[in-house]
Amino acid sequence: MMRGDDDAIISLVARTVSPFIMIFALYVIFHGHYSPGGGFQGGTMLAAALILVRLAAGNDLAQLQFPRSWGTPLGSAGVLIYWGTGFVAMMGGGRFLDYAFLPLAGAAPQRRSLGILFIEIGVGLAVCGILTAIYDDLLEGRPHD
Amino acid sequence: MKALRTAVLVLFGAVLVIGGMSLPNRGDPDARPYRDPSPAGTPNAPSYYVRHAERDADTPNMVTVILADYRGFDTMGEETVILTAGLVCFLILRRGRPKEKRS
Amino acid sequence: MHWELEITLFFFLIVTALVALESRNLLTAVVSLSVFSFLSALLYAAMGAVDVGFTEAVVGGGVSGVLFVVTIFKTSRKSKD
Numbered sequence: 001m002m003r004g005d006d007d008a009i010i011s012l013v014a015r016t017v018s019p020f021i022m023i024f025a026l027y028v029i030f031h032g033h034y035s036p037g038g039g040f041q042g043g044t045m046l047a048a049a050l051i052l053v054r055l056a057a058g059n060d061l062a063q064l065q066f067p068r069s070w071g072t073p074l075g076s077a078g079v080l081i082y083w084g085t086g087f088v089a090m091m092g093g094g095r096f097l098d099y100a101f102l103p104l105a106g107a108a109p110q111r112r113s114l115g116i117l118f119i120e121i122g123v124g125l126a127v128c129g130i131l132t133a134i135y136d137d138l139l140e141g142r143p144h145d
Numbered sequence: 146m147k148a149l150r151t152a153v154l155v156l157f158g159a160v161l162v163i164g165g166m167s168l169p170n171r172g173d174p175d176a177r178p179y180r181d182p183s184p185a186g187t188p189n190a191p192s193y194y195v196r197h198a199e200r201d202a203d204t205p206n207m208v209t210v211i212l213a214d215y216r217g218f219d220t221m222g223e224e225t226v227i228l229t230a231g232l233v234c235f236l237i238l239r240r241g242r243p244k245e246k247r248s
Numbered sequence: 249m250h251w252e253l254e255i256t257l258f259f260f261l262i263v264t265a266l267v268a269l270e271s272r273n274l275l276t277a278v279v280s281l282s283v284f285s286f287l288s289a290l291l292y293a294a295m296g297a298v299d300v301g302f303t304e305a306v307v308g309g310g311v312s313g314v315l316f317v318v319t320i321f322k323t324s325r326k327s328k329d
Contacts, residue, residue, distance in 0.1 A: 033204040036298040038212065044306045051314055072235060079228050082221055097217040099202075109203035116204060116213040119220070126224050130231035131311055138318045141238030171295060208299045 014056030021049035029124045033113065039123030043078075046124065047131035054132075059139060068140070071133025078126025085118045254294055261287045272327050274320050282313040 022045075029042030054062040086097040094101030099115025100108040169176035174192075183190035194215060198207035202214050212220055261284060268280040285308025292301035 032209050033206055035206065036208075036302050038209055038299070041299075041302050041306050044303075044311055048306070048310045048314075051311065055314070072231060075228050075231055079224055082224055086217075086221070097221070099214065109201060112202040112214060113204050116202060116209060119213045119217070120209075123220065123224055126228060130227050133231050134234045135315065135318065137234045137238040138315060138322065141322075 011056045014052050018049045018053050021052070022046060025049065025124075029120055030117070032120055033116065039120035040127055042120075043124035043127030044131060046128040047135075050128070050132050051135050054135065054139075059136075066132060068133075068136045071129045071136060074129030075126045075133065076129075078122045078124070078129065081122030081125065082119060085115060085122070089115070250294065254291065257287055257291050257294065261291070274325055274327055275317070277327070278313055278316040278320065281316070282309050285309045285312070 025042045025045035025048075027042075028037035028045060029039055032038035032042070050062075050066050053065055085099070085102070088103070089098050089101045090096050092101035092103055099112040102111050102115050104111045104114055106114075169178075173179075179189065179191050182188045187193060194211055195207060198210040198215075199205055202210045204210050264280045264284040264287065268277045268284060271277050271280065285304055289301045289305035289309065292298075292304055
């Protein structure tokens, strides 16, 4: 099942569909201000696209797309983006996670909108990395005793 | 044993139905949680969010504003929990074994 | 209103939950659980909570099913009880 040299059609379809899922996931992340969606949903869809290629093309071939050592650092980077936004707002003179004090152009509502966008990107990166890492750990971890 | 299990399930379902009948109607603006002040003292906190979300953050989707702006600490804790879950999976599933190729 | 649609969704929700509980084959249980998640996502959307329904559809119907299937392939396929 997890080797991927079984069926060419499954591999071809999965590799064709996966970029479209990623585009829609990025749309969900960046359009979360105006429509249902946001960082968590978009990040999960990104992870679903990566896992689809892993299921269809095999775990060894999919390392060319997203190596197994990237998952946990990507998740940590997302959490760091979130906390860093809060600390930058604190350095701007406000409270923790008060986006009106971010050093950006525009009035306070526009600054808060941009702050929400940074938060969503951080959440999306974290969820995508962690879900892919959990899949890799489940697949390549040691068998049960 | 199976009869006892079925009886307990039916009883629990009856309790749920009786409890659910006294819930407020769906989307009722006069329901109790929308009338009471919040613990911080803000009167009518949910209707404050509904009325001020788009003006405060220039974002029409008020769910996003509540999740990421008004309740930013909550989402931060949630994301930290996800990272912790991933690290715990890494530590449990890949513990103490040299890397080798398995087919 | 659209209470007929919701009654149908609730009926299939209970059916898929019972199938997931009672089946011996764990793959059947996982697929039935994914259907359960997707039906509850449709119910959330019918109730007006579109964001919650979106999350439930993506997480419950997509990724958690894959994780369950990988776990079943790593362990055993039949239920003992």
